[in-house]
Amino acid sequence: MKAYVFPGQGAQYPGMGKELYENNSEAKKLFDRANEILGFEITKIMFEGTAEELKETKVTQPAVFLHSVINALVHPDFKPEMVAGHSLGEFSALVANGTLSFEDGLKLVYKRALAMQKACEINPSTMAAVLGLEDEVVEKVCSEIKEEVVVPANYNCPGQLVISGSKKGIEIACEKMKEAGAKRALPLPVGGAFHSPLMEPAREELAKAIKETNFSQPKCPVYQNVNAQGSIDIETIKENLIAQLTAPVKWTQSVHQMVQDGASIFIESGPGKVLQGLVKKINNESEVGQLS
Numbered sequence: 001m002k003a004y005v006f007p008g009q010g011a012q013y014p015g016m017g018k019e020l021y022e023n024n025s026e027a028k029k030l031f032d033r034a035n036e037i038l039g040f041e042i043t044k045i046m047f048e049g050t051a052e053e054l055k056e057t058k059v060t061q062p063a064v065f066l067h068s069v070i071n072a073l074v075h076p077d078f079k080p081e082m083v084a085g086h087s088l089g090e091f092s093a094l095v096a097n098g099t100l101s102f103e104d105g106l107k108l109v110y111k112r113a114l115a116m117q118k119a120c121e122i123n124p125s126t127m128a129a130v131l132g133l134e135d136e137v138v139e140k141v142c143s144e145i146k147e148e149v150v151v152p153a154n155y156n157c158p159g160q161l162v163i164s165g166s167k168k169g170i171e172i173a174c175e176k177m178k179e180a181g182a183k184r185a186l187p188l189p190v191g192g193a194f195h196s197p198l199m200e201p202a203r204e205e206l207a208k209a210i211k212e213t214n215f216s217q218p219k220c221p222v223y224q225n226v227n228a229q230g231s232i233d234i235e236t237i238k239e240n241l242i243a244q245l246t247a248p249v250k251w252t253q254s255v256h257q258m259v260q261d262g263a264s265i266f267i268e269s270g271p272g273k274v275l276q277g278l279v280k281k282i283n284n285e286s287e288v289g290q291l292s
Contacts, residue, residue, distance in 0.1 A: 003082045003223075003263035004096060004291070005279070006068045006089035008249075009061060009190075011272035012054045017067045018047040026074045030102060034066050037106050042066065057120070057191050061088050061113035062106060068092040068270030069102065075269075075291055082230060082258055084223035086275060087154070087194070087249050088112070090241065096269070098219040099237060111209045115202035116245070120192030122201060127153060127164045127190050128174050132183030135161055135252075141176045145169055153195035155252045157281035162188070164196035195248050203245040210238055221261075228253035230261060255282040267291050 020027045021043065031043050045053050046063050054060060068085075069092045072078045078096075085093035088109065095105035130138050135152070138161045142150045148169030154162035163173055170187055177185035193199065215238060221230030224240040228250040231237055255266075255278070266279045269291040276288040 001081050001262040002265045002267055003084065003258050004072065004078070004080045004093070004267050004269055005275045006072075006083070006085035006092035006096065007064060007268065007270045007272055007275050008085065008087035008089045009057070009064060009194075011270060011274055012060050012064050013271055014049060014051055014054060016046050016054075016063065016271045017043070017070070020067070020071060020074075021047070024074050027070050030070045030073065031066065033103070034062070034106055037103060038062060038110060055189075057117045058110070058113045061116075062110050064088060064271060065092050065106065065109045069095045069105065071291060072096045072269040073102065078269075078291065080220050082221050082223065082261065082263060084254050084258065085225075086251055087225065087244070089270070089275075090222070090225055090244060092270065093222050094218075094237070094241075097222055098217075099215055099222065099234070100213070101216075104213050108206070108209055108213060112202070112206050112245075115205040116194065116199065117191065118205075119199050119202040123166070123193070123198045125149075125164070125166050125193035125196070125198050126170050126187055127162055127193060128170045128185055128187045130161050130163055130177045130182050130185045132159050133161070133177060133180060137180055138163065138177065141173060141180055145172055145176070148172060149193070149196060149198055151196050152248050153193075154249045156249075157252055157278045160278075160281070164193040164198075166193070166198070195244070195246065197246055199245045203242060206245060207242045210242055223254045223258055225249040225251070225254065228257050230257065251278060252282050255279055255286075259283050259286060265289065
């Protein structure tokens, strides 16, 4: 069984989507429609902008979403049996499996990006990658830091867990992780503490937008970050999507569950190959590939 997976923030690169735009008339229509919906030329930033311009949350999130979704929607062989996305990628997955329309998916992603950017400005915060420690050890170190917010945020693959929290909290945690035997514990160049309680203002804003959006019956299950379970129930999908902003991304657990449910091939749609690498580390026997 084929599982299609969609990347999150961080997969972007200058020039992304340009080839798709120039070589596929259907893709061109969708990109042009995206410029209208957003009210600015995101294609210009995607195709001609610098890495620095692409890094701004309100640009990054819709850009990665557009590349991932359009690539899937215009592909003649795209017939998903199960889908999943990493963080932001969950919105791409929900358009790919028919739960959200292209327009509604893009509007939600843009609202999410703006809300997250605002939350980052309210609470200056950050994230850090912890390499070479068991998940349980990372969880224990985080739970022992009482005076600051620090939580596990992304369970990316065995031995790679991203933590999220206040700047001071992350600083303390990185030292403690090294003392506990981490190979590396390094702060990441991100705008804020995604997937932590510090995103609560953004979660509230996104919840309102999600409740006002039309969700359709999915064509196939989406494996969601919050609980790593496949779902086709609209209300469950909505609740998990709202909870996702302040809860950890259970990517390792999602891949394990998809394999258990019959996935043998994981195809990544979107910029980069990050998820293919993670899938291989989680389950070495899985085949991986790129939708192109």
